[in-house]
Amino acid sequence: MLPLDRYPKEITLRDGACVTFRPMVKEDVDLLWNFLQRIPMEEKMYFREGVDRREDVERWARDLDYDTVLPILAVFEGRVVGDATLHRNRSGWKQRVGTVRILIAPEFRHKGLGTAMIRELRHLGEKASLHYLLVEVTEEQQAAIRAFETLGFERMVVFRNYVNDQKGKLHNLVVLLYPMSLADEEVFY
Numbered sequence: 001m002l003p004l005d006r007y008p009k010e011i012t013l014r015d016g017a018c019v020t021f022r023p024m025v026k027e028d029v030d031l032l033w034n035f036l037q038r039i040p041m042e043e044k045m046y047f048r049e050g051v052d053r054r055e056d057v058e059r060w061a062r063d064l065d066y067d068t069v070l071p072i073l074a075v076f077e078g079r080v081v082g083d084a085t086l087h088r089n090r091s092g093w094k095q096r097v098g099t100v101r102i103l104i105a106p107e108f109r110h111k112g113l114g115t116a117m118i119r120e121l122r123h124l125g126e127k128a129s130l131h132y133l134l135v136e137v138t139e140e141q142q143a144a145i146r147a148f149e150t151l152g153f154e155r156m157v158v159f160r161n162y163v164n165d166q167k168g169k170l171h172n173l174v175v176l177l178y179p180m181s182l183a184d185e186e187v188f189y
Contacts, residue, residue: 001067002127009120013111017076021120024071028080029054029061031073035080038105044166072120074104074113081105084117086124086133096131098124102144114144118151122178130180138163139172153178 008022024032036051044051051057064071067090074082087099100121104114125133135153137144149155153176161170 002070002124004066007072011116013108013113013116015111017108017111019081019108019113019116020075021072021117022075023066024061024064024073024083026061026064028073029058031075031078031080032061032083033057035083035105039103040106047166070124072117072124074108074117076108081108082113082117084121086121086128088128088130096129098128098130098133100125100133100135109143114147115151118148122151122180125178125180132180133178135176135178137174137176138165139174141174145174145176148176148178151178 004023008020010018010020012018033054036057039051049056060071068088070086070088072084072086073080074084082102082104084100084102087101089095089097098121100118102114102117102121104117122133133153135148137148139145139158145155155174156177157175159173159175162173164170
């Protein structure tokens with residue numbers, strides 16, 4: 001289990017807003033549900049899962065397992081304004097690869113929150129002894145791609161017409177990878 005003693009953690013955004021990072025807990029269902037309702041419908045089309053059913057959010061909260069999925073919430077004045085998750089496999093061939101997902105409330109974009117959340121997940125990836133962090137986004141999400149690339153993620157591949165949105169339209173999938181430091185481990189080529 002990752003040490004979570006650094007939370008709650010306060011950060012100050014470019015506009016002076018003070019936001020608190022902390023792991024999601026079961027009691028956060030209402031906060032997360034309200035956050036997801038503020039995300040524009042056109043953006044929800046790209047989500048991996050539907051978020052229009054409160055039961056799904058309740059299930060996520062009920063089944064929290066930080067060793068598999070660690071959701072870090074950004075909270076401002078009692079409401080969630082960002083959600084960053086680190087997904088890990090406990091065993092198997094991808095157990096040293098963490099998948100990163102980040103979602104920022106529209107009114108908190110371009111203030112440094114996304115960058116701070118990416119850095120937070122990089123820190124957690126280091127603490128989890130991961131070798132790589134992986135991000136998958138649609139090619140239309142150029143602002144997200146730029147943010148990840150600015151922080152050292154490399155565009156590895158673009159899969160053409162690989163994923164479909166909630167309406168069935170095909171989109172290109174961009175895969176970005178961040179190599180973590182491999183201290184004292186044998187690397188095979």
